[in-house]
Amino acid sequence: MTKECVNISRRIFIGSSLLVVSAPLLAGISNPTNALFEVTNDGQFFTAEDMTTLVDVAEIMIPETDTPGATDAQVIPVLDGMMITWAGKETKHQFRILISQIEKLAEDTFSAPYKQLPFVDRLSLVKLMDSRAFADANTPLSKRYRKLKEMIFQIYYSSKEANPDFMLIPGAYRGCVTEKDIKRFQAQGRVDYL
Numbered sequence: 001m002t003k004e005c006v007n008i009s010r011r012i013f014i015g016s017s018l019l020v021v022s023a024p025l026l027a028g029i030s031n032p033t034n035a036l037f038e039v040t041n042d043g044q045f046f047t048a049e050d051m052t053t054l055v056d057v058a059e060i061m062i063p064e065t066d067t068p069g070a071t072d073a074q075v076i077p078v079l080d081g082m083m084i085t086w087a088g089k090e091t092k093h094q095f096r097i098l099i100s101q102i103e104k105l106a107e108d109t110f111s112a113p114y115k116q117l118p119f120v121d122r123l124s125l126v127k128l129m130d131s132r133a134f135a136d137a138n139t140p141l142s143k144r145y146r147k148l149k150e151m152i153f154q155i156y157y158s159s160k161e162a163n164p165d166f167m168l169i170p171g172a173y174r175g176c177v178t179e180k181d182i183k184r185f186q187a188q189g190r191v192d193y194l
Helices: 048-061 075-085 089-110 119-135 140-157 179-188
Strands: 005-014 017-024 028-031 036-039
Touching: 036 048, 048 075, 048 089, 048 119, 048 140, 075 089, 075 140, 089 119, 089 140, 119 140
Parallel strands: none
Antiparallel strands: 005 017, 028 036
8 A cells, every 4th residue: 555645625523613634545554463454654643653553443443344434434544634733732742642551551451562462452452441431531541532532433424434425515504495405415515505
């Protein structure tokens, strides 16, 4: 896989702002021994190793089934781009700490780095973080993990892969639209009035 850059237009509600993020496609290799996709190139913000961990965590949260998974929707490359365009200093710091905490939890729980764990152990680790994060919402790990999970799902559900019928509606809210207008918008794939 080669590294390419594509513009991914997403409707992501973060402080009621619309973002257009430029995100590189993931370049990497699949490790058959532990079913891990290892990202080979650094992102715009995260290292290749960070990206590997985040891609895996996102894919565990939203796996590919009969619908696209987080990797299909390029969730982590978009998150990586958002770290450059949207995230403030504190958010960037929190995500970096979270990745370190995931590594520490892997070492403490399984005595091995996250990337070396078999899939079943990585799945258990994400389930453990999830249960801890929602059992005690006040710990620093809990807050960081819940923010990551929220971002993963927001990016995923605003993607074309997860929501192919999405239409960006510019301008003010129009509460009274005719059925004829709706059909025209759907045929065009956009709303043509402001």
